[in-house]
Amino acid sequence: MKKKLLFLLFSNFIFAQKEQFIDLRQNIKDKKHFAKSLTLLDRREDKNIGIVSHRKEPFEVKFEKDDLEKLFSDWFVEDNKVQGNIQYYLVLENLKVNDIPTERSVMGHLELKISTFLKRNDHYYFLKKRTISKDYPQKDHAYITRAIAARISSELANIIKDSYTETGLNSPILETDLGNYEKIIPENLSVYSSETFTDGVYKDYKSFAEQKPDKEFAVKKNKDGVIRGVKRVDGYDNLGKDVYAIIDNGIAYKKTPVSIIEIEKDNDGIFIMASQEEIFPQYNSTPVIVGAGAAGVIGGLVAAVVIDIAAAKIRKKNEAYYRIGIDKLTGEYILPENFVKPR
Structure with missing residues (x-):
């Protein structure tokens, strides 16, 4: 009976886990109307983002929907009613959050790596890259989980908007080479x-x-x-x-x-x-x-x-x-x- 009770309490804790959603509502409009589409390529081995605490209470950081490709595509379409003919790709290479114990409490940590490409004639052309590794001490942030989620959202929106004005390095690669683009492109x-x-x-x-x-x-x-x-x-x-x-x-x-x-x-x-x-x-x-x-x-x-x-x-x-x-x-x-x- 005691084992069953403990199992039920543990199960309730899991299902009662609080969630911090990454809000994809910042404007990503292409003002010059060159963009035709935005496609997410999720190349993460582990799709779980992680858990980070606010006042010792754990929050799971996650996107609002599991179908990320549709989530990002809908985000683009919502802000780009008039479209051009350039296909943009956002590559999600790494996205992790976690708690780091400190002497008195814990601080949050964010690891993020994203890159963008445009596609032309079945080849991909590199546009931009962002890599972030940042700590979030309790003393600097009133609400760490929200601060981290907001940073992820803003970085995603900013790299997309900045990519609209990039022409891309003239070193085309195939989709099968995207996992090794940082080595292949400089060689050319x-x-x-x-x-x-x-x-x-x-x-x-x-x-x-x-x-x-x-x-x-x-x-x-x-x-x-x-x-x-x-x-x-x-x-x-x-x-x-x-x-x-x-x-x-x-x-x-x-x-x-x-x-x-x-x-x-x-x-x-x-x-x-x-x-x-x-x-x-x-x-x-x-x-x-x-x-x-x-x-x-x-x-x-x-x-x-x-x-x-x-x-x-x-x-x-x-x-x-x-x-x-x-x-x-x-x-x-x-x-x-x-x-x-x-x-």
């Missing part, structure tokens, strides 16, 4: 497969990865051959245009808010050696001109910014420098664990 990008770099000015990471410099711009130097910025080839120095990198005499440079830094290459990919002050000038009390690219895309190669490679080399004497990788698919910084990004 010129910046990784070629022995040398192509001189020129690159407006974004896509053009840099494919080694297709912007023909409207050229590297600007002084009479001593020192790089001073970029210039228009037609003679008009309208330099408000953001650029990602410049290559001169086969040497690639990345612009940070305070200097340009040589891009190096090894078996793991491309990287720069930089200090925290060069990437996030908030660490430095000296006033600096901050461009558009502390997070990756760099801007502000304007005439007012003096770029001196000789001075950049001397900088290594008095700073702590870190290997900062450059993501092979997005061009964003891969910061080392001890390199703290300011909040």
Whole structure:
């Protein structure tokens, strides 16, 4: 009798488990009406998201429906009554939440990895990728379960909306290769497969990865051959245009808010050696001109910014420098664990 009672109580606890739903109601409208459809490709081995606690009470985090492909398709159709002809795919690679014990209580943790592709002629073209690993301490969040669910929802909506304006890396893959896209696509990008770099000015990471410099711009130097910025080839120095990198005499440079830094290459990919002050000038009390690219895309190669490679080399004497990788698919910084990004 006691065993039956315990079983019933345990069963009631399971069925009474509280749930925190991930709300897919943020607007994902394609304002230019290029998108024809959005299809979810759920590539997770374990479909269970996990349990996270609010005030010691466990909540199972989950989507509102089990049929995720229909759930996401309906979400897209609801916001896109007028449709185009581009098929978009959202790949859900990892989504997990859990409790992490602390000295006094527990904090929530979120792991999320998603990517987007467009499909053309039975091939997939990479657009964007997001990877998140974040802790949610009790002291920072009034309701951890809601905060985590809201973050998942916003990240899904944001990557979808951001993908509408992406043209995609020109490295098509088959659907059977989606599980290994992070390895296959870079192998077909010129910046990784070629022995040398192509001189020129690159407006974004896509053009840099494919080694297709912007023909409207050229590297600007002084009479001593020192790089001073970029210039228009037609003679008009309208330099408000953001650029990602410049290559001169086969040497690639990345612009940070305070200097340009040589891009190096090894078996793991491309990287720069930089200090925290060069990437996030908030660490430095000296006033600096901050461009558009502390997070990756760099801007502000304007005439007012003096770029001196000789001075950049001397900088290594008095700073702590870190290997900062450059993501092979997005061009964003891969910061080392001890390199703290300011909040």
